[in-house]
Amino acid sequence: MKTGKLFLIPTTLGDNQALVSLPTSVYEKVAVLDFYIAENEKTARKFIKQLAPEKKQAELSFNILNKHTDPLELQHFLDKAEEGFDIGLLSEAGCPGIADPGAEIVKLAHQKDIKVIPLVGPSSILLTMMASGLNGQNFTFHGYLPIQKQERKQFIKKLEGLSVENQQAQIFIETPYRNEKLFADLLSFLHPSTQLCIGCDVTLTTEYIKTKPIHEWKNIKIDIHKRPAIFIIQK
Structure with missing residues (x-):
């Protein structure tokens, strides 16, 4: 059969x-x-x-x-x-x-x-990577980051180190209602020159994709609360 x-x-x-x-x-x-x-x-x-x-x-x-x-x-x-x-x-x-x-x-x-x-269709991970301007030749997707603050800090610093060591973009996500907390932690823990791309509501009419160094993100107001988002960092 x-x-x-x-x-x-x-x-x-x-x-x-x-x-x-x-x-x-x-x-x-x-x-x-x-x-x-x-x-x-x-x-x-x-x-x-x-x-x-x-x-x-x-x-x-x-x-x-x-x-x-x-x-x-x-x-x-x-x-x-x-x-x-x-x-x-x-x-x-x-x-x-x-x-x-x-x-x-x-x-x-x-x-x-x-x-x-x-079958062919949209992936918010790849679409954000495409639009980020970061290293599309070498990147890694990590899924969700740790929830506990100290563990998350260590993991974020580890990803930043990997991006330098391997010249590699580091991609991750968060539960939408915790997006703003993750964003605040990235601003606190990453080096000012590290590039951060945020892709939010990808393919929707409210789509927002922007890549800036951390020191510039600190002056940008962005509403990503409860909106599906992709985060990519590279130093």
């Missing part, structure tokens, strides 16, 4: 229209898929309805992948692919598998020899 494929389906980075950031290949695939893996069924259904309004919602089947998913249950998320059906993996925002729990499903697909097909 022929095995189905796993399609990695990117989503928008906010409430903007999908046509702004998604190619027709995504529309075409969503229109024919019935089986999905997603973080949140409600938002996944809303996204699918936006792209394929003619599709009957009752025909859709979901497996939910988030921090509450039982690892034993996860092992069965690709059963339909093994039965010959194609499956779509949706992220809550951006590209599946990038700063996203979908990486576990992709890993499982490779273990089961299920073909993985990534």
Whole structure:
């Protein structure tokens, strides 16, 4: 029996229209898929309805992948692919598998020899890196920084040191409601000449992307509270 494929389906980075950031290949695939893996069924259904309004919602089947998913249950998320059906993996925002729990499903697909097909879509990490003017030849994504102040200070200084040692841009993120606290810590702990790029609301009408040295950021007023943001530093 022929095995189905796993399609990695990117989503928008906010409430903007999908046509702004998604190619027709995504529309075409969503229109024919019935089986999905997603973080949140409600938002996944809303996204699918936006792209394929003619599709009957009752025909859709979901497996939910988030921090509450039982690892034993996860092992069965690709059963339909093994039965010959194609499956779509949706992220809550951006590209599946990038700063996203979908990486576990992709890993499982490779273990089961299920073909993985990534579709083109927006990644706030790469879009901010593209627009930063920092080293696009050599960069590292670190995910979330430590929450505790002293540990965070040490980690920020470590990233600054790595950027000097390797001539490398250092990328990281924060939970949106803690953005302003992280920004204050960066201003306090980084060298005045270190470059900082902040990419906020990427691809939305409120998009803000700016790169400045720390000493200039100290004179800039910016509202990033509860707005999805990417931070990049390089010295």
